[in-house]
Amino acid sequence: MQNTDTIFAQPLNEVKDFRFDEQVADVFPDMISRSVPGYQSILNAIEFLANRYAQPNKRIYDLGCSLGAASLAAAHGAQHENPIYAIDNSQAMLARCGRYIRQFQHANNIQLFENDITQIEISDACMVIMNFTLQFVDPAKRDAMIKTIYNGLEPGGVLILAEKIRHEDPQADELLVDLHHDFKRQNGYSELEISQKRVALENVMQLDSFETHRKRMLNAGFSSVALIQQQFNFCAMVAMK
Ligand SMILES: C[S@@+](CC[C@H](N)C(=O)[O-])C[C@H]1O[C@@H](n2cnc3c(N)ncnc32)[C@H](O)[C@@H]1O
Numbered sequence: 001m002q003n004t005d006t007i008f009a010q011p012l013n014e015v016k017d018f019r020f021d022e023q024v025a026d027v028f029p030d031m032i033s034r035s036v037p038g039y040q041s042i043l044n045a046i047e048f049l050a051n052r053y054a055q056p057n058k059r060i061y062d063l064g065c066s067l068g069a070a071s072l073a074a075a076h077g078a079q080h081e082n083p084i085y086a087i088d089n090s091q092a093m094l095a096r097c098g099r100y101i102r103q104f105q106h107a108n109n110i111q112l113f114e115n116d117i118t119q120i121e122i123s124d125a126c127m128v129i130m131n132f133t134l135q136f137v138d139p140a141k142r143d144a145m146i147k148t149i150y151n152g153l154e155p156g157g158v159l160i161l162a163e164k165i166r167h168e169d170p171q172a173d174e175l176l177v178d179l180h181h182d183f184k185r186q187n188g189y190s191e192l193e194i195s196q197k198r199v200a201l202e203n204v205m206q207l208d209s210f211e212t213h214r215k216r217m218l219n220a221g222f223s224s225v226a227l228i229q230q231q232f233n234f235c236a237m238v239a240m241k
């Protein structure tokens with residue numbers, strides 16, 4: 001059964017910085033599906049892309065795997081029983097991820113690692129997935145993170161990067177943010193929940209624009225970047241080596 005996210009439903013004396021702790025991990029499927037427009041269709045796209053880009057005997061990495069939804073999508077799409085390295089630094093998430101993925105076919109291909117993704121080595125990869133994770137990485141470490149991914153990919157490999165973005169034009173940004181809040185309201189979040197979560201995320205989730213992401217990936221060496229989906233201020237990109 002899926003637990004409902006009520007983390008920000010009551011007035012808090014002090015809104016602490018958002019963390020992927022037990023409380024968040026317990027409600028995560030409900031939280032992410034009610035908070036991220038287009039989340040399910042990005043998972044579908046990951047399945048299609050795995051089908052297209054998984055190369056025999058090459059690895060798939062899922063960086064910031066949470067409960068393993070993107071790993072499972074990749075496992076379903078990939079044709080070659082590719083090893084999938086699912087990595088997260090939240091112990092609370094990984095413990096639940098292990099229990100959750102076991103229920104599905106192809107879960108045997110998925111190995112879990114508790115690590116800081118800015119510290120890992122990447123090699124022999126045909127596909128790297130960052131599904132709403134780079135936004136939580138210190139901005140000063142993002143260039144190096146993308147370069148590490150590029151270096152670890154085989155020729156013909158891809159990075160799938162989904163992110164909440166900011167628009168460079170303030171008027172356009174305001175519209176995208178407002179539409180996202182409409183989406184949250186429609187999914188049952190109150191004004192209090194929306195505003196307290198916004199405060200909680202302020203220091204821990206620093207957003208880049210699409211242009212910044214694109215330039216960063218091209219500077220790292222990727223030959224081409226495609227925007228495959230955007231709904232309000234949430235988008236998915238594919239960078240090709
Ligand atoms: C929004 S969630 C990702 C959702 C998930 N990819 C999915 O498709 O359902 C972000 C995840 O990134 C993890 N994370 C954030 N920074 C990290 C880091 N430096 N190293 C490893 N994991 C990190 C968090 O613990 C959290 O589980």
Ligand SMILES: O=C(O)C(=O)C[C@]1(C(=O)O)C=C[C@@H](O)C=C1
Nearest residue numbers: 031032035036132164197198201
């Ligand atoms: O921007 C928001 O309000 C969000 O809730 C977004 C977001 C995300 O993009 O990862 C933030 C934290 C949770 O992991 C789920 C969704």
